[in-house]
Each structure stands twice: as structure tokens, then as C-alpha cells.
Amino acid sequence: MSEKSTISCQEIRTFPTSLLTVKILQARNIIVDDLSSGADCYVTLWLPTASKEKLRTRTVLHSSALVWNETFYFMIQNQVKNILELRIYSEDDLLFTILFDVAEVAPGERVHVTFILNLEKMKQLEVEFIMKENLDHLEKLITNDVLVSRSVSCLNVCVAKRNNKRYSKEEDNLALQVKGSYEDRWKTALESGLIECFHFHYPTYWEPELNAILQHCSSNGEQDEHRSFASLTLPLKLVSAGQEVKVALPVSEDTSLELRLHRQSCSEQLDMRLGFDLCEEEKAFLHKRKNVVSAALKSILQLKKDLLDHEVPVVAVMAAGGGCRAMTSLYGQLSGLKKLGILDCITYIGGTSGSTWAMSNLYEDSAWSQKDLGRPICKAKKHMTKNKINVFSLEHLISYQKEMTQRAEDGISTSFNDLWAVALENILHGRVNDFKLSDQQQAVNQGQNPLPLYVALSVKENHISTFDFKEWCEFSPYEVGFLKYGAFIHSEDFGSDFFMGRLMRKIPESRLCYLEALWSNILAVNFLDVWNCLSSTDESWQKLIQSKIRNIEESYVPPKSSTYLGTSWMCPDGMLFKIIRNVLTDCPLHYHIHNFLKGLHMHKDYYQDSQFSVWKDSQLDQFPNQLTPSEDDICLVDAAYFINTSCPPLLRKERKVDVILSFDYTPDNPFQSIEQTQKYCLEQGIPFPRILLCEEDMKNPRECYLFVDDENRKAPIVLHFPLVNDTFQKFKEPGVERGQYERTVPLSGHCSPYHLMNFRYSEKDFDALLKLTDYNIRNNRDKILKAISLAIEWKKMSGN
Known part of the structure; x- marks a missing residue:
């Protein structure tokens, strides 16, 4: 029996529940230390999809034949993944852990299972299972075949x-x-x-x-x-x-x-969206944006007639991270695209870390891409070149603490990143900025600008390495969600309390500066390391910091003449030192926030679902009791902890991106992120062209590389722009040679001002980097138009 209806495009079905009977019979050969006697043993049972309580047997004393014959009952839902955890203890020492998939017991069956704990010594546990379907107790479920929301x-x-x-x-x-x-x-x-x-x-x-x-x-x-x-x-x-x-x-x-x-x-209406498709607001945006792109392409490519809907390519900017270097460079590249008339051909802009600072500034203007970019660039330049010595003045620090106190009273878990956020806000804006992520909807509601997409990583803090477990978390003006689980909430609800897909407690949406700090919090950790070296002699404190740090530019040693942030922000003595130390030591370094997946269960076939498998990152995915829905909070870090790229949101197959303009801001290894992206896509089965480079490319990288997979036209055409000073050394404008004594741009080395932790550029440094990246885009106009024309040709041939 089933009942179907639709609420917010989510399917509701009715299924019977079942009564699971678990009888712990006996254990054999469970000998601990004393060979002449057994152990004082008991067994615990935990089935988190049926109860939060852990049950246990009585303790059997000093016996080699451990007989319990104790029965336990669980009311379960067979449509979710029920993994029973059995643990055998000797007194309080854990001996064995058994994970049993309850789906192995069919309704109406009685199954006797002997778990072999040690084959050589024949240590075993005998358990009897009985499953009885209860047709009198029906339950309505909402599912996307990966997650399940229950009544x-x-x-x-x-x-x-x-x-x-x-x-x-x-x-x-x-x-x-x-x-x-x-x-x-x-x-x-x-x-x-x-x-x-x-x-x-x-x-x-x-x-x-x-x-x-x-x-x-x-x-x-x-x-x-x-x-x-x-x-x-x-x-x-x-x-x-x-x-x-x-x-x-x-x-x-x-x-x-x-x-x-x-x-x-409670209401069956969820306050979140379970599904892998794009939200209705983004679909509406794409329809409007397609008209803008089509008109721009007709003009630039001098087409005689309008492109049909299915012929209009989806072009995306994929910006990497890199602190103020990334922010400044992205301004230059977008300025170059604007001058070429190509900016109106862009549908998405993806950013992470420092590139998001430029994006968030631009999207405060609802028509920014229709205007000259000189004004926002001048504003950014003003704040990049100002003295930042007062960012952590006592006056500012007191105001920061007041705001963090208020956030704590609002139910928001505060951490070092809150301090980093308000400091970053001071650096980038010079004032309190009330703009929020959801406010960016005004900049895309008519399709007038590309849709901005931001990315972070959800990780397991402390006990599991970032490289062993990570999940992409996507942010847009409309939604925030986990790509792997197909679960999304309204952007204004990010940070609020959810349970089983229902909004339990609405918490005011945070200002955008807090998300900027989240997307770029690898900088916060590195800054913390610098400050620690300058001011702290506490060995335990130093160990704490060192255990948290992964510097994406590990080879860099700051020169004494640098405008390095660590020396311009901090006075390591006195009251300021004590206050900041208290803030940092009392809070975790990662960004913690209420888990909007809390309470949801994994579907019984989640691991076989193709959408979930695409974003599978680790073996932990095979253990549903340990996945994100079981957590009270989520821990988010900068995507650069894994790959310094904003690729995952852009590579969702629902977005159908045809051309990617890949902007890299790493001066020492300009191909690392694109090569890592290609490797990741290969492992996950995501279409992406092969990145083939010769030895000369690695030694002397050019301004632009075109990567195409002719055999798989589902893979996007990729144009990769390394951050290089190539022909710009000879030309100040495309086709215009520079004077003999005109200044070039030192991108790397100890003389370069563009290191990751430098937050203050001179006006000449800012202008030089801006002009370089603007030039590199305009100097490769023909390659960009060639890639777009090829995408149009492919789309015409495919007919969809």
C-alpha cells in the first residue's frame, strides 16, 4: 500500500513499519587475559534509526560460556538504512564492534546469525533476529532516494x-x-x-x-x-x-x-528541499539569463540570426582562491571580459576563498555587470591600500566582542572565524556592512548578472582527516546545500536549527562577512599561526595551532620589508594580547554551525544512487551512522584544504556548463588546481577534459590554455588562465608595446608583494596586478571566442 502526493516537488509515500526483535544468545571463546577464566562481559545495542538510547545486556561474570538469552525490541522503518551496532565489552573495555545491516532479515523471517569475531580462536557471538511487518502502523516518508525525512x-x-x-x-x-x-x-x-x-x-x-x-x-x-x-x-x-x-x-x-x-x-511540509535538480528560482534565472547571453553572442560573434534556446551555451567563470591576490586578479579579469563584451555571455561565476571577496563586493550592486567596473575597483583599491594597523585596536576589539556576544545570545556558535569575519569586514569595507547572501537575489532576479556560486568543505573535525572525509557545500543567493545528499535550504535559513527537515528555530541570517570568513578561513588559521609565532610562548598553545595548519604556500618566508599582515595587525603585548588570546583559546578554529541535515536518515539504497556516488569522497560513506545527518553541527572549512578551486557547483550535471574559464591565482604552481580538478573528476566519473602539459609549459607557462575532450562532448571546454607575466612584459595593451623603462609585475619570489598573507598593497602594486590580469584576458579574446563558438557548434549538432 502506498499513497503519493507532491509537496514542493517532494514525493510523499506511505510505508508500514516493522518490529525488529533482537535476541542476544551467547558468546563463545571470549577470553581476555586470564586463560583459565572468561571475562565479565556485556553487549550493547545501538540502532540510531530507531532510538537514540543505547541498550545493554546484563553482565555475565567469570564464565567462558557467556550466555545472555536477552531480548530487545526496535520499531523500525525498512525504507531507511538500519545499521545495528553491537559492541562486546569486558567490564568497561571494548573488545569487539559488529555492524549488522538489518535489511538482511526479511519481513516474516527468523534468522540465527553467528558473528565470527576471531576465526583463528573461534571467538563468536550468536544473535537471533525476527522481523515482523506491522501493517497497522503506517508512516509517511519524504525522500530523494538518498535522504529520508520521517513523520x-x-x-x-x-x-x-x-x-x-x-x-x-x-x-x-x-x-x-x-x-x-x-x-x-x-x-x-x-x-x-x-x-x-x-x-x-x-x-x-x-x-x-x-x-x-x-x-x-x-x-x-x-x-x-x-x-x-x-x-x-x-x-x-x-x-x-x-x-x-x-x-x-x-x-x-x-x-x-x-x-x-x-x-x-507535525506538518508534512518540509522547510528544506530534498532533490538533486536545480531550484525553481535558479531555473527562472536561467531562462532570463539565456536571453541576455543570446543577445551578447549574436553581437560579439556577428551572427546573422538569433541562436535557438538549445544552441545557447552555458559559460562559467571558475575562480580559485588566493587571498587579496585572488580578489584583485578577479577584478582585473572581469574588467577584461567587460571590455570585450564577453561578460554578458557568462551565466555562472564560481568562487572560493579570496575570489569570493570580489564577488560579494560586486553583488551589492544589482546591475554591476551592466556598468563600468571602475567604481567597485576603486573602492577595493582604497581599502587594499589603506593602513590596517587599527583593525585590532582596543576600540575595534571591544566592538567585535559585543557582536560575538550578541551572536551567542542569538544561538550561534561563535569561534575564531567570527573574529576573523569582523576583522575582514573592516579590511574590505572599513565599516559594518549589513549586506547578506540572500540580498544578492536582487542582482540576479532579472538575469541581469551571472549567478554567483560559492563553495566550502564540510569535514569531520579532529578525529578524521580532511583528506579522508570531505563533502562539498554549495552557497548561492537562493540556497545552501550539500551536493552529495541533494539537500538544500533557503539561503536566509543557513545557521538556523533544523530537525528532520523542519525548521525548529529561526536564527537571524548572518551578515555576508561571516560567510566570507567561512569561505576563506584557511587565511584565518595561517594568520593565527603568524600571530602565535610573534607573541606566544605557551608550548601547548603552539601545538594546538600547528595541528590545525595547512598553509597552501608553505615555501614562503616573508621578507623583512614586506607589508605582511601579521606584523601590521598585531601588538603582541598587554591587554590586547590577553583579550585576543582568550577569544582564540576558548573557541574551536573551524567554522561550526547548526546542521540543517540533523535527524534525517539515509535511504536503504542510498549507496547505490548515482547522484550520491558522484560525490562520494571516502570509505566513511559506507557507514551511514557516521555521516553528516547524525551530527548536531557541521564543521566547514575553506575548499583550499582539498582543492583550491570552485569547480564542484559548476560541474553539477543539472547546470550543463559548456565552457569554463578557469582562473588560477597561484604564482608558483599555476597548474596544480586544474590538474587536481581533473584527477578528482576522473575518480568521481565527472566529465572533464584531460589536462595535458609539456615540460616547457611547466617551466614557462603561457597566458591561456585550451583543453577539449573531442571524444566526450559532455565534458566542458576549459580555458585555463594561469597567473603569469608573459607577453605583458613587452605589451601594456594588446598590440601596444610598453616603454623601455615601464614597470612589470613581480608575481613570485621574496620581492613580490602578492603573497597570501599580505593584506596591504601599494597603489602601484594593486594597479599592476589589476592591469596584468585585465590584459591577459583581452590578449586571448580569440581563444575565448573560439571555445564559445565550438560549444555552439556542438550544441547545434546534438540538438539539445
Whole structure:
């Protein structure tokens, strides 16, 4: 039996639940140290898709034949991936962990499984499983075949606090808990004459319990969790939906505390989008932008007639990171595209790290690409050349702390990146800028500018390396989402609390500076390292910093004459040092934010879904209990921790990008990011041309390289622009030779001002880099138009 309907393009189906019976029978040959005796052993059971509680058997004492014969029950949904974790302990020492896919037990079956823990010594655990489908309990699910959102109920608990002399002497607390709920627990002081209500949201068919405990407080007001004088446990399956139930919690022989319970079903409408297609807002943008691109191409290519819809190519800019060097260079390249009339041919601009600073500045103007770029470039130049000695003045630091305090009160987890964000805002804008990511919608709502796309990496902090586990997180003015899971939320909801796809607590959208810091937080860590070297002698502090750092320009040693940020920002002594040290040591270095996937379960066939497999990055993907939906928070880092590129959003097959203008800003190894991108795409099965380079290219890179895969026209045509000073040494404009004594651009080496951590350029340095990148674009006009013409030809031949 199934029922189908559509809510926000998401399919709702109804499926029966099942009762899983797990009987832990016995273990054999579980001998620890003493060969003459067994171990004091017990087994724990954890099935996170059915309950947050970990169950356990009794402890069997000193026996080589460990017999339990204990039975446990789980109400499960077979449409999700149910992985039962069994752990065998000897006292408190973990001996073995077993992961069992419950799907191996079919409905109506009784299965006896012997888990071989050690083949040589025949250590084994015997377990019996019974699966019984429950057709009387149906559950509505919403899924994209990778993630599953389940039915959610809301329990309302109203506490009537009656007058009692005991309470006037001792302010005892009432603790309420529903394990596995979004709220988990509430606590309240028992003050006379008040009625207070609390909510618990939980998966309906988990059927958890409400635990109510009256607890004493010590004389200093601290709660003593071991001193309770009244408690109540109520299975929520006894509370029918829509009905009110009154429960008395006895306090003494003649006094009780009344709890009024009311349960209701939550809306089936999700506050997030589960799906791999583009959102409706982006589809509308593409329709409008196609008209702009078509008109521009007709003019530039001098076409006699308009291109048909299916003939209009999707051209994207793929900008890399590189601090202020990337920001300044991107301004120059976009200026060059504007002068050539090609900027109106661009549909997407992807950025990461420093390139996002230029993008976020430009998109404050809703018609920026239709205007001369001189004004935003002059504004950027003003802030790049100003003295930044006061960025961490005591006055500014106090204002930063006030803002971080307010963010904490709003429910936002603060970290070093908040300090980095407001400092970066001061550097780039010189003032508090209230602009937000969702405000950029005004710049694309008529298709008047390319759609900006930003990227970050979600990682597992501390216990798993970034190179062992990473997931792409995409940001646009419309949505923020995980590409691998096909889960997206409105950009204005990023940072708010979600549970099972429902918005639980709306938190005000952060200013854009906080996202800029997120997208470029590798700079924050490197700055932290520099400051630490200048000011700190604490060995443990130094070890903490060093464990966090991966400098993408490790070979660089700053010259004494550099305008290096570390020496221009910091005064390492006195009050300022103490305040900043407290801010940094009290908070993690990575960007943590509420996980909008929280509570969602993995679909039973998620690993076979082609969309999920495309973005598979590690073996951890085979362990659903450890994937991102199981986390309370997500940890985001700069994409440069993996690849210094903004490619993943642009390579989504739904966007159908035909031509990529790849802008690289690494002076020492200008092909590293494009080669890494090609390798990544090859491993993931994403169409991308081969990057073939000769030895001469590596020694003396040119301004532009064209990469085409003639055998696979699903692969984009790639034009790669390294950051090089090639013919610009002889020509100041395309075809115009420069004077004998005119200045060139030192991109690398100790004399170069364009190192990653330099946040202050001279006016000449800024202008030189801007003119170089502008020139490199305009000097390769013919190659760009050739790539676009080839894409049009391919699209005409394919007919779609």
C-alpha cells in the first residue's frame, strides 16, 4: 500500500513499519587475559534509526560460556538504512564492534546469525533476529532516494506548579527529557503559582518515553542529579494524538505536581528541499539569463540570426582562491571580459576563498555587470591600500566582542572565524556592512548578472582527516546545500536549527562577512599561526595551532620589508594580547554551525544512487551512522584544504556548463588546481577534459590554455588562465608595446608583494596586478571566442 502526493516537488509515500526483535544468545571463546577464566562481559545495542538510547545486556561474570538469552525490541522503518551496532565489552573495555545491516532479515523471517569475531580462536557471538511487518502502523516518508525525512510528532508538556512550603525553602528543579527528540531535555525551577509549557519534537514511530524527575539543588544553587525525590516515566505511545492526558508526579503523601500532556502530528511540509535538480528560482534565472547571453553572442560573434534556446551555451567563470591576490586578479579579469563584451555571455561565476571577496563586493550592486567596473575597483583599491594597523585596536576589539556576544545570545556558535569575519569586514569595507547572501537575489532576479556560486568543505573535525572525509557545500543567493545528499535550504535559513527537515528555530541570517570568513578561513588559521609565532610562548598553545595548519604556500618566508599582515595587525603585548588570546583559546578554529541535515536518515539504497556516488569522497560513506545527518553541527572549512578551486557547483550535471574559464591565482604552481580538478573528476566519473602539459609549459607557462575532450562532448571546454607575466612584459595593451623603462609585475619570489598573507598593497602594486590580469584576458579574446563558438557548434549538432 502506498499513497503519493507532491509537496514542493517532494514525493510523499506511505510505508508500514516493522518490529525488529533482537535476541542476544551467547558468546563463545571470549577470553581476555586470564586463560583459565572468561571475562565479565556485556553487549550493547545501538540502532540510531530507531532510538537514540543505547541498550545493554546484563553482565555475565567469570564464565567462558557467556550466555545472555536477552531480548530487545526496535520499531523500525525498512525504507531507511538500519545499521545495528553491537559492541562486546569486558567490564568497561571494548573488545569487539559488529555492524549488522538489518535489511538482511526479511519481513516474516527468523534468522540465527553467528558473528565470527576471531576465526583463528573461534571467538563468536550468536544473535537471533525476527522481523515482523506491522501493517497497522503506517508512516509517511519524504525522500530523494538518498535522504529520508520521517513523520514527526510534537509533545506539549504543561507544568502546573502548585504552592508548597517545600518549594519556598528549596528551589528544586523539574527535569523533563524525551531522548531522541530535537530538544532532548528541559529544566525549570519550581516556583509557586506558575504554569509553564515545554515542547518536544521527535520521530513519531520511535515511541520514546517522557522522563520527569524532581531534583534537589544544593545550597549554592547547583543541581545534584543524584538526589531526586520523585520521578515519572511515561511511554509516549500511551498519549494519543489530539488528546490531553493529565499525569500526577507525586511529591509527598498529600502533594503532587500535575503534568498536562498533549501530542500532535507535525506538518508534512518540509522547510528544506530534498532533490538533486536545480531550484525553481535558479531555473527562472536561467531562462532570463539565456536571453541576455543570446543577445551578447549574436553581437560579439556577428551572427546573422538569433541562436535557438538549445544552441545557447552555458559559460562559467571558475575562480580559485588566493587571498587579496585572488580578489584583485578577479577584478582585473572581469574588467577584461567587460571590455570585450564577453561578460554578458557568462551565466555562472564560481568562487572560493579570496575570489569570493570580489564577488560579494560586486553583488551589492544589482546591475554591476551592466556598468563600468571602475567604481567597485576603486573602492577595493582604497581599502587594499589603506593602513590596517587599527583593525585590532582596543576600540575595534571591544566592538567585535559585543557582536560575538550578541551572536551567542542569538544561538550561534561563535569561534575564531567570527573574529576573523569582523576583522575582514573592516579590511574590505572599513565599516559594518549589513549586506547578506540572500540580498544578492536582487542582482540576479532579472538575469541581469551571472549567478554567483560559492563553495566550502564540510569535514569531520579532529578525529578524521580532511583528506579522508570531505563533502562539498554549495552557497548561492537562493540556497545552501550539500551536493552529495541533494539537500538544500533557503539561503536566509543557513545557521538556523533544523530537525528532520523542519525548521525548529529561526536564527537571524548572518551578515555576508561571516560567510566570507567561512569561505576563506584557511587565511584565518595561517594568520593565527603568524600571530602565535610573534607573541606566544605557551608550548601547548603552539601545538594546538600547528595541528590545525595547512598553509597552501608553505615555501614562503616573508621578507623583512614586506607589508605582511601579521606584523601590521598585531601588538603582541598587554591587554590586547590577553583579550585576543582568550577569544582564540576558548573557541574551536573551524567554522561550526547548526546542521540543517540533523535527524534525517539515509535511504536503504542510498549507496547505490548515482547522484550520491558522484560525490562520494571516502570509505566513511559506507557507514551511514557516521555521516553528516547524525551530527548536531557541521564543521566547514575553506575548499583550499582539498582543492583550491570552485569547480564542484559548476560541474553539477543539472547546470550543463559548456565552457569554463578557469582562473588560477597561484604564482608558483599555476597548474596544480586544474590538474587536481581533473584527477578528482576522473575518480568521481565527472566529465572533464584531460589536462595535458609539456615540460616547457611547466617551466614557462603561457597566458591561456585550451583543453577539449573531442571524444566526450559532455565534458566542458576549459580555458585555463594561469597567473603569469608573459607577453605583458613587452605589451601594456594588446598590440601596444610598453616603454623601455615601464614597470612589470613581480608575481613570485621574496620581492613580490602578492603573497597570501599580505593584506596591504601599494597603489602601484594593486594597479599592476589589476592591469596584468585585465590584459591577459583581452590578449586571448580569440581563444575565448573560439571555445564559445565550438560549444555552439556542438550544441547545434546534438540538438539539445
